[in-house]
Amino acid sequence: MHIAIVGAGSLGLLFAAKLSSVATSIEVITRTGMQAEVLRREGISIEKEEVVPASKFTIVSYEDKESKSGEEAVESPLDFLLLTVKQTAIDDELLSWIRNRISKKTTVVCFQNGVGHEEKLLGCIHADQLLLAVTTEGAKRSGASKVAHTGRGTTDLGFSRDVLPKEQLNTQKIFAGLLEKAGFAVSLSKNMNTKVWSKLIISSVINPLTAILQIQNGQLLHSSASQELMLDLYQEGMTVAKAKHIELPDDLWEKLQLVCEKTAENQSSMLQDLLHHRSTEIESINGSLLRMAEQLKLELPVNRSIYRIVRVLENK
Ligand SMILES: NC(=O)C1=CN([C@@H]2O[C@H](COP(=O)(O)OP(=O)(O)OC[C@H]3O[C@@H](n4cnc5c(N)ncnc54)[C@H](OP(=O)(O)O)[C@@H]3O)[C@@H](O)[C@H]2O)C=CC1
Ligand SMILES: CC(C)(CO)C(=O)C(=O)O
Structure with missing residues (x-):
């Protein structure tokens, strides 16, 4: 499974570190080149748990114009793109970058609290490609490459649309399986609203x-x-x-x-x-x-x- 994680903050670092043991490849997209450099040097540490070496990830920065090219999507098609930025970061530029980075086979999983992100994402991707995640996991970043897992919870997962073709239900299960293997508790939901x-x-x-x-x-x-x-x-x-x-x-x-x-x-x-x-x-x-x-x-x-x-x- 090829996974990209956009936003290397509290939640992004935690999910990147944990999923690194179960995914074929993990691409971490930071906002700044500076954070990307630190991650390439130090990997990701989960406080009091483990340090995941940098060799487990490909790290690129959103600031770096090269990484904004849609060509990468052809070279390494993504199965899942996890969006772990704050609501305030979801602007037209980021949405257009996401559209270029994914293929028709990619499912975008968004973790934001509040509302508004779903509507914005549905403006640029099809509902069949959008998984909503509502999580009560707690994460707190304490440095460019360090995160604390501050609370264990459950992640509810479900598609934005209620009625789904079989293929989408399968995608939902595959992603839930990955999260579970990575150590997270997951609950599949048909009523994400x-x-x-x-x-x-x-x-x-x-x-x-x-x-x-x-x-x-x-x-x-x-x-x-x-x-x-x-x-x-x-x-x-x-x-x-x-x-x-x-x-x-x-x-x-x-x-x-x-x-x-x-x-x-x-x-x-x-x-x-x-x-x-x-x-x-x-x-x-x-x-x-x-x-x-x-x-x-x-x-x-x-x-x-x-x-x-x-x-x-x-x-x-
Ligand atoms: N933390 C938690 O325990 C939980 C968080 N959530 C939700 O998850 C979302 C993320 O929260 P959290 O991880 O705490 O937030 P953080 O602020 O810790 O992380 C957001 C990250 O996104 C990065 N970012 C911003 N813009 C871009 C961009 N264009 N490209 C790449 N990266 C970008 C930021 O970079 P930089 O730091 O350089 O600005 C930052 O590292 C929020 O909506 C929150 O409500 C939900 C449940 C629990
Ligand atoms: C406090 C809590 C758990 C619920 O609002 C939260 O999700 C947050 O800090 O954003």
Whole structure:
């Protein structure tokens, strides 16, 4: 199996390192030439676990114009392209690069939290080629070539479209098999919309609150005031989901609290982004809920305020 991983951040480094033992070839595409050089020298280390030598990967950088050529697709056709960049990095240039890099036989697997990426990708590839992955694995990059596996979870996998030809179901199983062999827990899903929306609602509560309050995920449960804020955001998100007839589990509120407990000592990705002066995924999480609410003529006052505060903090 020939796999390319676009985005050598927290999730990308973890999946590249783990999949290197089960794939025929792994191409890692970094954003910068500088990170590519470090990876070519040092390989990838998963803290407290293993160091995977650089010889296991082909490393190219997106900055390097040579690697943007579609010719490589002919030389080494990809079975899977894993997209592990943030929502904010998915722009027209990257989409056009992906279109050139893949062939009709390639399946793109996207790991983003929030919503928006699926629509963008469907603008450039066929639905039969797009696998959605919603993962509760936790990864945190601590250097150009170092990553910590901060939490073990499950990866839900499913195609963007509900009704699928047999061949696609087979592709889904092949990719799930690779992940399992690499040590990840996987669950195949026929209803990814429910998975995507469950994670969207959970992220719309935990991420902005931990980012604004500058606390670890578990600390959200420590005060009744923060729990009230959580409930306000949760209920607003659920109002949008209901208006859009999205099927969600009855115990999503309990699941949300469980995520806080299970990831109690983690900093959410939004808090990490703010602390590192990076833009956050607020647009694809609370921003997208607000845009949907506007179309549905619904008011989400708590989401609106929280969204504005995060935007202010991003520009500080
Ligand atoms: N980390 C986690 O535990 C989880 C993350 N997710 C989701 O997965 C996605 C990725 O998250 P995460 O890994 O944490 O994010 P990171 O910010 O750690 O990694 C994103 C990587 O993408 C790189 N990148 C940006 N643009 C390009 C480009 N054009 N070409 C190649 N690489 C590029 C960045 O490079 P540079 O650093 O040089 O800017 C960075 O290394 C997010 O949507 C997140 O919500 C979902 C579940 C868990
Ligand atoms: C906090 C958590 C687990 C849920 O929103 C997360 O996925 C993140 O940090 O982005």
